[in-house]
Amino acid sequence: MAKNPYFLDSTSEQRLVEDLTAETIRSMGRDVYYIPRQLVNKDLLFGEDTISKFKGSYKIEMYINSVNGFEGQGDIISKFGIEIKDRVELVVSAKRFTELVGKLEADVKRPREGDLVYFPLSDTFFEINFVEHENPFYPLGKRYTFVLSCEAFTYSHEDFDTNQDFIDDIETDNSTTGVELYMHEGLTQDFIPGELVYQISGDTDSSSIDHVLADATATGKVYDWNG
Numbered sequence: 001m002a003k004n005p006y007f008l009d010s011t012s013e014q015r016l017v018e019d020l021t022a023e024t025i026r027s028m029g030r031d032v033y034y035i036p037r038q039l040v041n042k043d044l045l046f047g048e049d050t051i052s053k054f055k056g057s058y059k060i061e062m063y064i065n066s067v068n069g070f071e072g073q074g075d076i077i078s079k080f081g082i083e084i085k086d087r088v089e090l091v092v093s094a095k096r097f098t099e100l101v102g103k104l105e106a107d108v109k110r111p112r113e114g115d116l117v118y119f120p121l122s123d124t125f126f127e128i129n130f131v132e133h134e135n136p137f138y139p140l141g142k143r144y145t146f147v148l149s150c151e152a153f154t155y156s157h158e159d160f161d162t163n164q165d166f167i168d169d170i171e172t173d174n175s176t177t178g179v180e181l182y183m184h185e186g187l188t189q190d191f192i193p194g195e196l197v198y199q200i201s202g203d204t205d206s207s208s209i210d211h212v213l214a215d216a217t218a219t220g221k222v223y224d225w226n227g
Contacts, residue, residue, distance in 0.1 A: 009141035021144045022093040029063040032090070033118040034101055035125075035162060036108050050156070054116065057162040058101045062117070065089035065147070070122075072151065086152040088126055090117065091145050111146050116153055118167055125170060126150035 007013070038053040065088075072087030092111065101108055108115075110133065117126045132147040155174040162168055 007140070014140050014142045017140055018093075018095050018142070018144050022096050025063045025091065025093050025096070025145075026061050029061040029091075030119075030121060031059055032062050032120065033057045033164070033167065034060050034097075034111070035116040035118060035167065036101070036105055036112065037114050037116065051159075052114075053159040053161070054167075055161050056105070057118070057164050057167055058104070060092065060096060060100045062148070063091040065091055086124070086126075088119070088150050090148040090150060092148065094144055094146060097146065111148055117148065117150055120166075123166075125153035125155075127153040 035054050035057045037049075038055055039049045040051045040053060042049045070086035070088055072085045094110070097111065102110075111128060111131050113128050113131060115128050117128065118124075119126060128148050128150050130149040132149070133143060135147055136145075155170055158171070160168045160171040
């Protein structure tokens with residue numbers, strides 16, 4: 001039997017399904033922030049950029065497929081410490097993505113692997129690992145959604161400058177700076193890697209740890225000591 005003649009791949013029918021899909025996501029979804037990644041010096045061998053930047057953010061609604069909570073392995077203790085392995089699957093309207101992101105970012109025609117999604121509900125950053133653009137498979141001959149498979153983002157010295165303080169704070173909270181210090185001669189006390197050190201300006205009552213902590217202008221951790 002041939003295809004139903006009353007269901008045609010006409011533009012009007014496609015637009016109807018497209019609008020209904022976008023309306024459903026706007027009604028049942030959550031507001032998130034899409035943060036495109038800017039490559040600075042891509043390594044063609046490994047296919048990554050260790051000094052990439054995030055310079056913009058776009059508020060957009062997405063539907064959460066993972067309705068029972070975050071998936072993945074959750075919080076686990078490994079040999080590197082506590083690792084967060086939360087995963088989430090998000091659905092975004094292709095039409096809304098073009099309107100809110102694609103028209104402002106010339107290089108972003110669709111959600112891209114490696115870009116970030118900030119989830120205000122849990123104050124979590126997710127990195128897009130895979131974008132499914134053929135599910136559902138072209139109903140009425142057109143694509144209406146993107147399905148994003150995301151994993152909790154691990155900060156690795158990327159530069160954040162989105163003009164949104166609640167997003168850019170990830171850089172302030174996680175970045176570290178290494179400083180090499182030279183101690184005066186005659187120091188008899190050795191330092192142990194992992195110990196905390198405090199910098200103070202001016203005179204302080206060094207006999208009281210409370211005064212030292214109160215007057216400290218910077219706090220650091222010893223990584224190596226060559227006494």
